[in-house]
Amino acid sequence: MRDHRFQSSKRHTVRLGAVAGAVALALTLAACGGGNADQSPSPTPSDTPASATPSATPTVEPAVLADLGGIDVSADWGTEPTVNAPYPFKVNETMTKVIIEGTGPVVPSATATVKVQYEALNARSGSLFDSSWTSGTAATFQLSQLIPGFAKGVVGQHVGSRLAIAITSSEAYDPNGQAEAGIDPGDTLLFIVDILDAELAGPVGDAVTPPDGLPQVTEVDGVPKISIPAGLAEPTTVGVQPLIKGSGAALQATDALTSHAVCVAWDGTEYYNDYAGAAVTDAPSAAVHQALFNALVGQQVGSRVLVTMPGSVAYPNGNRTPSMAPNTSVACVVDLLFAQQYG
Known part of the structure; x- marks a missing residue:
């Protein structure tokens, strides 16, 4: 532990999700029942964007996408993305599509700290359930505190990149879903992520x-x-x-x-x-x-x-x-x- 370096030291591990505030709803392990006693309380339903209201089960069975070629995302860096996708859909493995290829350092590991802008959509309904753009503040997270699919989607990607990440339900919120965000068990999630900065290796x-x-x-x-x-x-x-x-x-x-x-x-x-x-x-x-x-x-x-x-x-x-x-x-x-x- 870092506090063994000096006798008067008291280590304080930064709650990176808390720095970003309520925008961590979609990502923090606390929201899906994980984490430790230091986790901040999960946001109340009033913290959830109106678009996160659970939608009715679609009458059309979600299509299974083999790749993300059919998902179109605007490529204007520094601006809130627009997204067109073939809802409802699901994926059987988490996958990433690079919209803008960055030239900065790569995200080194699933324990790294990253600073991102992101928006999160439910691939079943197409509804937006979380967005750092809406909050007006970029989010800084330690990837180990997030749903596994988010880390899987950004590790190895360059700072300066815009990514579309489709995350399987098993690497998101299965088996219980996240009702207050409108996420049912089995729902695939779609994240659009701009990597602004990342911990160096x-x-x-x-x-x-x-x-x-x-x-x-x-x-x-x-x-x-x-x-x-x-x-x-x-x-x-x-x-x-x-x-x-x-x-x-x-x-x-x-x-x-x-x-x-x-x-x-x-x-x-x-x-x-x-x-x-x-x-x-x-x-x-x-x-x-x-x-x-x-x-x-x-x-x-x-x-x-x-x-x-x-x-x-x-x-x-x-x-x-x-x-x-x-x-x-x-x-x-x-x-x-x-x-x-x-x-």
């Missing part, structure tokens, strides 16, 4: 040669390894040294940061490493040790940054888990993968 930028007198950082299979040279003096102030200089947005003091990190005590003992799992999202101001967060403010997304901290800042009183003596100095390498406005 790793640091991207220009390598920086650090000056002498710092911990040494190497890389093994993409994971940084920190070594403390024998006799290297402990830091007396917080030090910040980019190792890879990214070109993304600069981290703001009010942002939440998605990152990977590894940390060692000054004797070289590694006590934190989250590279084996999903990247961690921390809120600003007390989500991680404030001095560490402050050290990263101004660094650009895509960067890999070495931060050295004296024991008076990192562990002035020691720590129980992991066991750290008082005034233990540390070195951390942080990969800045995504930043978003928080709160």
